[in-house]
Amino acid sequence: MGIIRGYICSSCNFEKNYFIGIGFSNQKETKLFECINCNAIKKSKLSNPKCSKCNRKSLNEIMDFTKKLECPRCNRREFNFEIEGSWD
Ligand SMILES: [Zn+2]
Numbered sequence: 001m002g003i004i005r006g007y008i009c010s011s012c013n014f015e016k017n018y019f020i021g022i023g024f025s026n027q028k029e030t031k032l033f034e035c036i037n038c039n040a041i042k043k044s045k046l047s048n049p050k051c052s053k054c055n056r057k058s059l060n061e062i063m064d065f066t067k068k069l070e071c072p073r074c075n076r077r078e079f080n081f082e083i084e085g086s087w088d
């Protein structure tokens with residue numbers, strides 16, 4: 001059970017869906033983080049994960065989904081939150 005947050009880049013049309021929330025029973029909740037150092041987006045179950053791109057523990061949980069993120073493909077800050085759905 002959880003939610004899907006779909007992002008789409010208004011610059012290059014790259015789309016990505018992030019499945020977050022709680023998966024199967026007894027699993028920790030997956031959250032979405034943004035690296036304040038290199039702007040990478042990371043999905044993690046840890047409370048203080050390490051960035052897979054720059055290896056720093058400089059990830060902030062994304063709470064504000066109206067904020068534009070940096071697109072993983074073209075690196076422009078045009079990655080917009082578009083859809084929300086649910087999964088089980
Ligand atoms: Zn980083």
Ligand SMILES: [Zn+2]
Pocket residue numbers: 009010011012013014071072073074075076078
């Ligand atoms: Zn893009």
